[in-house]
Each structure stands twice: as structure tokens, then as C-alpha cells.
Amino acid sequence: xxxxxxxxxxxxxxxxxxxxxxxxxxxxxxxxxxxxxxxxxxxxxxxxxxxxxxxxxxxxxxxxxxxxxxxxxxxxxxxxxxxxxxxxxxxxxxxxxxxxxxxxxxxxxxxxxxxxxxxxxxxxxxxxxxxxxxxxxxxxxxxxxxxxxxxxxxxxxxxxxxxxxxxxxxxxxxxxxxxxxxxxxxxxxxxxxxxxxxxxxxxxxxxxxxxxxxxxxxxxxxxxxxxxxxxxxxxxxxxxxxxxxxxxxxxxxxxxxxxxxxxxxxxxxxxxxxxxxxxxxxxxxxxxxxxxxxxxxxxxxxxxxxxxxxxxxxxx
Amino acid sequence: xxxxxxxxxxxxxxxxxxxxxxxxxxxxxxxxxxxxxxxxxxxxxxxxxxxxxxxxxxxxxxxxxxxxxxxxxxxxxxxxxxxxxxxxxxxxxxxxxxxxxxxxxxxxxxxxxxxxxxxxxxxxxxxxxxxxxxxxxxxxxxxxxxxxxxxxxxxxxxxxxxxxxxxxxxxxxxxxxxxxxxxxxxxxxxxxxxxxxxxxxxxxxxxxxxxxxxxxxxxxxxxxxxxxxxxxxxxxxxxxxxxxxxxxxxxxxxxxxxxxxxxxxxxxxxxxxxxxxxxxxxxxxxxxxxxxxxxxxxxxxxxxxxxxxxxxxxxxxxxxxxxxxxxx
Amino acid sequence: xxxxxxxxxxxxxxxxxxxxxxxxxxxxxxxxxxxxxxxxxxxxxxxxxxxxxxxxxxxxxxxxxxxxxxxxxxxxxxxxxxxxxxxxxxxxxxxxxxxxxxxxxxxxxxxxxxxxxxxxxxxxxxxxxxxxxxxxxxxxxxxxxxxxxxxxxxxxxxxxxxxxxxxxxxxxxxxxxxxxxxxxxxxxxxxxxxxxxxxxxxxxxxxxxxxxxxxxxxxxxxxxxxxxxxxxxxxxxxxxxxxxxxxxxxxxxxxxxxxxxxxxxxxxxxxxxxxxxxxxxx
Numbered sequence: 001x002x003x004x005x006x007x008x009x010x011x012x013x014x015x016x017x018x019x020x021x022x023x024x025x026x027x028x029x030x031x032x033x034x035x036x037x038x039x040x041x042x043x044x045x046x047x048x049x050x051x052x053x054x055x056x057x058x059x060x061x062x063x064x065x066x067x068x069x070x071x072x073x074x075x076x077x078x079x080x081x082x083x084x085x086x087x088x089x090x091x092x093x094x095x096x097x098x099x100x101x102x103x104x105x106x107x108x109x110x111x112x113x114x115x116x117x118x119x120x121x122x123x124x125x126x127x128x129x130x131x132x133x134x135x136x137x138x139x140x141x142x143x144x145x146x147x148x149x150x151x152x153x154x155x156x157x158x159x160x161x162x163x164x165x166x167x168x169x170x171x172x173x174x175x176x177x178x179x180x181x182x183x184x185x186x187x188x189x190x191x192x193x194x195x196x197x198x199x200x201x202x203x204x205x206x207x208x209x210x211x212x213x214x215x216x217x218x219x220x221x222x223x224x225x226x227x228x229x230x231x232x233x234x235x236x237x238x239x240x241x242x243x244x245x246x247x248x249x250x251x252x253x254x255x256x257x258x259x260x261x262x263x264x265x266x267x268x269x270x271x272x273x274x275x276x277x278x279x280x281x282x283x284x285x286x287x288x289x290x291x292x293x294x295x296x297x298x299x300x301x302x303x304x305x306x307x308x309x310x311x312x313x314x315x316x
Numbered sequence: 317x318x319x320x321x322x323x324x325x326x327x328x329x330x331x332x333x334x335x336x337x338x339x340x341x342x343x344x345x346x347x348x349x350x351x352x353x354x355x356x357x358x359x360x361x362x363x364x365x366x367x368x369x370x371x372x373x374x375x376x377x378x379x380x381x382x383x384x385x386x387x388x389x390x391x392x393x394x395x396x397x398x399x400x401x402x403x404x405x406x407x408x409x410x411x412x413x414x415x416x417x418x419x420x421x422x423x424x425x426x427x428x429x430x431x432x433x434x435x436x437x438x439x440x441x442x443x444x445x446x447x448x449x450x451x452x453x454x455x456x457x458x459x460x461x462x463x464x465x466x467x468x469x470x471x472x473x474x475x476x477x478x479x480x481x482x483x484x485x486x487x488x489x490x491x492x493x494x495x496x497x498x499x500x501x502x503x504x505x506x507x508x509x510x511x512x513x514x515x516x517x518x519x520x521x522x523x524x525x526x527x528x529x530x531x532x533x534x535x536x537x538x539x540x541x542x543x544x545x546x547x548x549x550x551x552x553x554x555x556x557x558x559x560x561x562x563x564x565x566x567x568x569x570x571x572x573x574x575x576x577x578x579x580x581x582x583x584x585x586x587x588x589x590x591x592x593x594x595x596x597x598x599x600x601x602x603x604x605x606x607x608x609x610x611x612x613x614x615x616x617x618x619x620x621x622x623x624x625x626x627x628x629x630x631x632x633x634x635x636x637x638x639x640x641x642x643x644x
Numbered sequence: 645x646x647x648x649x650x651x652x653x654x655x656x657x658x659x660x661x662x663x664x665x666x667x668x669x670x671x672x673x674x675x676x677x678x679x680x681x682x683x684x685x686x687x688x689x690x691x692x693x694x695x696x697x698x699x700x701x702x703x704x705x706x707x708x709x710x711x712x713x714x715x716x717x718x719x720x721x722x723x724x725x726x727x728x729x730x731x732x733x734x735x736x737x738x739x740x741x742x743x744x745x746x747x748x749x750x751x752x753x754x755x756x757x758x759x760x761x762x763x764x765x766x767x768x769x770x771x772x773x774x775x776x777x778x779x780x781x782x783x784x785x786x787x788x789x790x791x792x793x794x795x796x797x798x799x800x801x802x803x804x805x806x807x808x809x810x811x812x813x814x815x816x817x818x819x820x821x822x823x824x825x826x827x828x829x830x831x832x833x834x835x836x837x838x839x840x841x842x843x844x845x846x847x848x849x850x851x852x853x854x855x856x857x858x859x860x861x862x863x864x865x866x867x868x869x870x871x872x873x874x875x876x877x878x879x880x881x882x883x884x885x886x887x888x889x890x891x892x893x894x895x896x897x898x899x900x901x902x903x904x905x906x907x908x909x910x911x912x913x914x915x916x917x918x919x920x921x922x923x924x925x926x
Binding site: 085086087090091093095098104112147148 | 538545634
């Protein structure tokens with residue numbers, strides 16, 4: 001069944017009005033799918049990840065629906081969301097290395113967290129230990145304070161904690177940005193392994209680094225200025241991108257499989273529109289080499305080939 | 317942990333050394349002969365002045381070389397010889413101070429500990445209950461901005477003078493000799509209450525505000541956000557935030573010791589409470605230099621000991637120091 | 645442009661800042677103008693002894709018949725001046741030591757850190773007791789200097805921590821790589837980005853200096869030849885204002901100190917909310 005998001009609109013409330021961070025986002029992630037979510041910083045990908053689990057002011061829910069395994073998820077309700085969090089939707093945050101309470105032993109922290117969800121720590125302990133083995137952490141870690149672990153170890157501990165209750169959806173938010181290349185690879189392999197072993201069903205892997213997605217993602221979704229530009233299987237999007245923005249993005253990669261930096265994206269002439277008062281229609285039109293009259297209307301996100309969605313008037 | 321406490325001890329030893337040296341140096345740095353300065357400031361009969369002068373001359377040993385004066389100074393100090401009081405001649409300064417110390421502790425320990433505990437609890441509550449926040453916060457700011465002696469004066473005037481509920485001077489009633497009986501203990505507590513209350517209230521305001529602000533920062537911290545994302549109940553998150561906010565509050569206690577000492581001195585003066593503060597006032601009024609010097613050394617020593625106790629508690633409470641991961 | 649607009653907008657919208665600033669301004673104006681309306685020399689014996697407020701003596705008189713309003717007006721002025729001077733000196737030393745310590749690091753940092761720790765532990769009052777015992781004539785300048793000299797350590801510590809985190813930032817790196825001198829980098833790159841923080845440090849030092857001076861004056865270690873609010877309280881206690889129930893002598897000086905210092909603290913919280921977007925309420 002997986003995840004389905006329909007016409008999601010989330011704005012940030014600021015002094016000068018609403019920043020339209022997510023404008024009518026629609027997509028789905030199938031069971032067992034690892035979806036890479038890419039785009040420049042400020043395109044709304046992190047906002048999207050947060051909205052699905054932790055929608056808190058200044059973020060404002062405007063409209064849209066989210067279904068997980070056919071059941072509606074009340075993302076606008078901080079309280080009711082607690083039934084979903086951890087058990088069914090979980091997150092590995094960007095700040096994973098600082099995500100653990102510095103003054104609590106890791107084992108105690110896990111026990112506290114489980115107790116809050118009505119799960120017995122002792123029952124789950126054997127499984128917890130197996131998973132620690134899997135990410136190559138010693139069982140001793142449970143008896144340690146976060147400060148006694150290296151940054152990488154803390155991140156792995158968080159990965160184990162976040163997926164401990166086998167959530168249907170895992171959101172991994174920029175978890176490789178601060179890592180060196182070899183550690184990145186290891187973390188990616190763990191994410192795939194978690195999926196393969198059924199610890200998590202669907203995964204949204206948020207990153208600005210498309211070359212990483214090539215290694216692990218089944219599908220890639222590209223966002224631009226708060227809207228979905230394109231979503232397709234990884235091979236398809238790398239070989240034959242349809243949206244002009246995706247094309248420029250892929251073209252700016254020096255070579256598939258080689259890491260590039262976010263700054264490279266600025267190689268595309270022009271800048272994204274301000275999300276405070278974006279122009280009507282396609283938000284890429286200002287930078288688009290192939291824009292025409294019709295682009296003042298918002299293009300729908302339609303399936304042009306099986307599993308290949310694109311929001312561009314030229315492709316419909 | 318051993319290394320951490322060792323480091324602290326080193327700093328405290330240096331501080332003590334530094335303080336004693338200042339104590340020795342200041343009279344000798346001042347323009348003119350310190351003995352003349354001291355004697356001339358008191359309007360005395362000529363014969364009394366001569367006795368005093370010879371006493372001071374002997375005590376300061378200005379005829380010896382400087383290094384020997386310095387060593388002798390330390391020697392006298394380590395023997396517990398702090399000189400003789402002028403105000404209550406010829407009582408030794410050490411005895412006067414030792415008589416005053418129990419009153420200081422009796423007043424300060426409960427006031428500091430109780431205000432710290434109560435302030436932290438109320439501050440933590442204010443961080444989550446809005447109406448409490450709106451009432452405690454302004455009150456806290458007023459209390460912590462109040463000079464100790466002024467609150468003491470207001471309490472003494474309103475509850476003591478006008479309402480007549482409490483006595484406003486001394487540690488026990490005139491005419492009662494200190495002895496162990498219910499009557500005396502009741503009398504003691506009755507005299508103790510107002511000075512205690514004024515110290516308690518001023519400190520309470522500071523702790524409550526500190527805790528409230530600290531918790532709000534902790535609730536914004538990454539670990540709080542992570543727990544919230546994983547659906548942990550607010551109670552658990554607040555519990556963690558409270559514990560983590562306690563640590564800076566313990567350090568804060570050490571940092572506040574100097575102010576607390578000054579506050580205690582002022583409060584004791586208002587209530588003529590026979591602790592060190594009262595001695596200092598009398599020493600200032602009577603130009604009793606050796607008594608002042610003794611009070612100085614006693615305050616420094618007290619503050620250093622208190623600092624060290626706080627360090628030990630901190631080391632026991634903070635796992636980061638317990639496990640020896642950091643030196644700070 | 646946008647950032648400034650936002651800052652000023654939040655500054656004016658912030659209730660705490662508005663309240664604090666209003667009270668502070670009131671007392672600053674009072675300190676400037678109130679002495680002009682004082683009809684009597686604060687030391688002179690001008691009226692009936694221990695008299696409650698009357699049209700003749702707005703704040704009543706002391707046990708000796710001195711005019712309390714005149715004492716208050718002159719005391720307020722001196723208290724604010726000592727606070728301002730002591731607070732400025734404390735802030736300046738704190739900035740200097742914090743910046744140098746944080747930016748240079750190494751042995752110099754170790755030494756400065758050691759000094760900071762020692763002065764931090766030493767109770768201000770104790771040192772001032774010894775000094776005051778030997779200074780036959782103490783002016784408010786001497787008092788301000790000594791208050792500043794003992795109040796800087798926490799400021800130095802906080803500023804050092806800020807400098808350490810700024811030192812690692814890219815723009816400072818850039819300045820360093822372009823070969824500019826340390827002094828210049830500290831003054832042109834690091835200090836300006838801490839401006840808001842330094843201002844808040846100053847406000848707290850200002851308030852702290854007022855309280856410290858009041859305590860010293862109260863113990864009898866303040867200026868020997870001038871009037872301050874702390875000294876008024878000292879006189880009131882020594883000359884039995886409490887026993888005689890002379891509330892008009894007891895209340896005004898402490899109330900003014902509480903209001904000024906409280907206003908400064910509240911302003912500080914307000915400024916924190918203005919400068920720190922995380923704490924702003926929308």
C-alpha cells in the first residue's frame with residue numbers, strides 16, 4: 001500500500017506573510033520503495049519530510065491529505081500524530097549526531113522511549129542487540145552516554161533507535177551530508193539493508209546529492225521551489241529526464257557516481273523564485289530555456305510513462 | 317573525575333594564595349606608613365594611641381625585610397593567629413569569627429539550598445504553564461533586582477515593626493542565655509525567620525528565572541526535537557530538559573556565591589544578626605583593621621570550600637565528568 | 645535592509661523591551677532633572693526631625709531633619725553614574741580579555757583563563773573591604789573602577805565562548821587567508837557580529853554594578869563624601885529609621901534601585917527575544 005500524498009500545501013508563517021514552502025505536492029511511495037528526494041536547498045524537500053511526521057509552527061498546514069497503508073494520517077494534529085510517530089512513521093534527523101540526550105545512557109533512553117509507546121524494553125532487547133550487531137555497534141553502547149561515542153557511532157545508534165518498531169515509513173533527512181565518502185557509502189548500505197530485512201517498508205531519502213541516490217534509490221523525486229518537478233525510477237530519471245529542470249540538474253553532474261557539491265547547482269542561470277509571493281504558474285518558468293505562454297498556468301503532475309511523473313506543459 | 321577535581325583544587329589553591337597575598341600587599345602598597353594611617357583614623361587619647369601604635373608596629377613588623385614580613389604573615393595565618401580585635405579589645409579575631417560562623421551557616425545554608433530547590437521547581441513549572449509564566453516571571457525579575465538589604469528593610473518594617481509579628485534585631489531575645497531548650501529554639505527560629513525569608517526570596521527569584529529560561533532553551537535542543545518527532549510524551553521531554561537544565565544551575569550556584577555572601581552581609585546588618593556581616597559593619601565603624609582582615613580571609617575560605625563542594629556535586633551529577641570525557 | 649526592518653519591528657513590538665526602556669528612561673530623566681528641583685542641600689539640617697512627607701518636604705525628613713527628597717535626587721544621580729561607569733569598565737575588560745583569549749588561543753588563552761577563574765571565585769565584596777579599609781577618602785570614581793575590575797570575569801568567559809565559535813566561521817577564515825592582521829579581523833569581523841550580544845552583556849553589567857555599589861554603600865564602604873541610594877539606606881539603618889517606623893526614608897532608595905535593575909533585566913530578556921529568532925513569538 002505504501003504512502004500517498006495528495007495536493008499537500010504547507011506554508012511558513014513569517015512577518016511579511018506566508019512563505020509557500022509546499023504548494024500542492026502529490027506523489028506516492030510504494031511498499032519496499034526507497035524514494036530519493038532531491039533538489040536545491042530551500043526547494044521544500046526538508047519541509048516535506050518534516051510535514052509527514054512533525055508539523056509544528058511556524059509551519060502551517062493549509063490543505064492536502066496523506067495516506068499510509070490506506071489510512072489517513074492526521075499530520076495537522078500534533079497530538080493525534082503521536083500514535084503514528086515512531087511506530088508507523090519514523091525519522092532519522094539531519095542532526096542525528098546530536099539527537100541523543102547527552103545525560104542519559106543510551107539504553108535507558110531507549111527504554112524510556114519504548115515505555116512511552118507501551119513497549120517492553122526487555123522483550124525487544126534481543127532484537128535490539130541483533131540490530132546493533134548489524135550496524136556494528138557493540139552491545140556496550142547501551143550502557144554508555146552519547147558523549148562516549150564518536151559522531152558516526154551516534155548516528156548509527158539513532159538509525160537503530162528510529163527503526164526499532166519497524167515503521168511503515170522512514171524519513172532519512174540529509175543523513176549523509178556531514179559524512180566522508182566511505183562513511184556515506186556504509187550509511188547508504190545500511191538503509192538498503194534495513195529495507196531488505198523489512199525493518200522499514202517505504203523510505204524517503206532526502207538529499208541534495210543526486211549521485212548518492214544513484215547507489216540506493218529505487219525512484220528519484222526532484223522538487224523545485226515547493227513543487228514536485230519529476231518523479232521516476234532512478235534509471236529513467238538519470239537516462240532520460242523529462243523536466244527541463246531535471247535535465248539541467250543531471251547535466252550539471254560531472255559524471256554519474258561522482259559526488260558533486262550543492263554549489264554546482266547554482267550553475268543553472270538565474271535563481272529560484274521567492275516563495276513569499278511566487279509568480280503564478282510553473283515556478284521554473286523564469287529560468288526555463290523552453291518556457292512558453294502556457295507556463296503561466298500551473299502544470300499538473302501527470303504520469304507520462306508508467307511510474308514516470310512530470311510537471312511540465314512541454315511533456316504533456 | 318579525579319583529574320577534574322584536581323584541576324579545581326589547583327585553581328582554588330592559587331586563588332587562596334592570591335587572596336592572601338593581596339591581603340598582605342594592600343596595606344604596604346598604600347601611600348604612607350600603614351600603622352600611621354590606621355592609628356590616625358581613630359580619634360584616640362594620646363596614651364591609648366601609643367599603645368595601639370606599638371601593637372600595630374609589632375604586628376606589621378615593618379622593620380623586617382619584605383620577604384620575611386611575607387613569610388611571617390603566612391606563618392601567623394597558618395597558626396590561626398589573625399591578630400587582636402580593636403573593637404572588642406583584647407579578644408582574638410579568630411574567636412570572634414568562630415563565634416559568628418554558626419549564625420552565618422544557620423542563616424545561609426537553608427536560604428541557599430531551599431531557594432535553589434524551590435526556584436528550580438517553580439521555574440520549571442513556569443516553562444510549561446502559561447499563567448504561571450506570566451505571573452512568576454515578572455515577580456522573579458522584581459525579586460532578583462531587589463537589593464538584599466532593601467527587601468530585608470521592607471520585611472522588617474512591615475512584618476516586624478508595623479504588624480509586630482517578628483522581632484527585627486538579634487539572633488535571640490535579650491535576657492535569654494543560649495541554652496538547649498524548646499523555649500530557646502523557638503526564640504531562635506522566631507528571630508531567624510525574617511532574615512532567612514529576605515535572603516530566600518531574592519535568591520528564589522534568580523533561580524526561578526534561570527531555570528525557566530534554561531528549560532526553554534533545552535526544549536529547543538536537538539535531542540528534544542528528536543524525542544518529539546518520535547512521539548515521546550511531553551512529560552518525558554520535560555523531564556530530560558529539567559535534568560539537563562539543572563547542570564548549569566549548579567554551576568550558577570558557584571558563580572553566585574560572591575553575590576550571596578554580599579547579600580548575607582547586608583541582611584545581617586539590617587537585622588543586627590550576629591554573623592560575619594555584623595562583625596564587618598562593626599569593624600568598619602570601629603576602624604578594626606585586623607577584624608576586617610580576618611573576615612576577609614574567612615569569606616574567601618568559605619567561598620572556596622563551597623565552590624569545591626559544588627564541584628564535587630557537579631562531578632557526581634554530570635555523567636560527562638563522571639565518565640571522564642571532558643575536563644570542563 | 646530587510647534584517648534591520650525586522651529587528652526594529654520586533655524591538656518595538658516587544659512588550660518587555662518597551663516596559664524596561666520606559667522605566668529606565670524615566671529614572672534617567674529623573675536623575676538628570678530631579679536635583680534641579682531639590683530645594684535643600686542634602687546634608688544640611690533644614691527641617692523638623694523625622695517628619696513624614698509634607699508639601700514642604702516631599703519625601704519627609706531624616707532623624708536629623710535633612711530633606712529626604714534632596715538626598716534621593718542626588719543619590720539617584722550618583723547611583724546611575726556609578727552603575728554606568730562600573731558597568732562600562734566591566735564590559736570593556738570582559739570584551740578585551742574574552743576576544744583576545746578566544747581569538748588567540750594557546751598559552752595566552754590558558755593564562756587569561758586562569759586569571760579569569762581566579763577573579764571569578766574571589767568575592768568582590770571581600771576585596772573591596774580590604775581596599776576600603778585603607779583608603780581614607782573614597783570617591784565614586786574609585787568605587788566604579790573597583791566594581792568594574794571585579795565584575796568582568798563572567799562576561800569574559802561568555803565572550804570567549806562566542807569568539808571561539810565565530811573564529812571557526814567561513815567569513816573569518818576568508819579574512820585570515822586574505823592576510824589581514826589579527827587585530828583587524830577581531831575588530832572588523834568578529835566584534836561587529838557579536839554587537840547584539842555585547843550590548844546585552846553591558847546591560848547586565850550595568851545592573852550588576854548598581855546592585856554591587858548599593859551593597860558596598862550600605863555596608864559603609866561606599867564613597868565617603870557623596871550621596872548614593874545605598875548610602876541613604878545605610879544612614880537610615882544606622883539612625884533607627886526602622887525602629888522609628890520612618891518608611892519614607894526606608895522605601896524610596898531601594899524601590900528606585902529595584903525598579904532600575906529590574907527594568908534592565910527585563911530589557912535584556914526583551915533584547916534576547918528580538919535578536920534570537922527562535923524565541924520570537926509570532
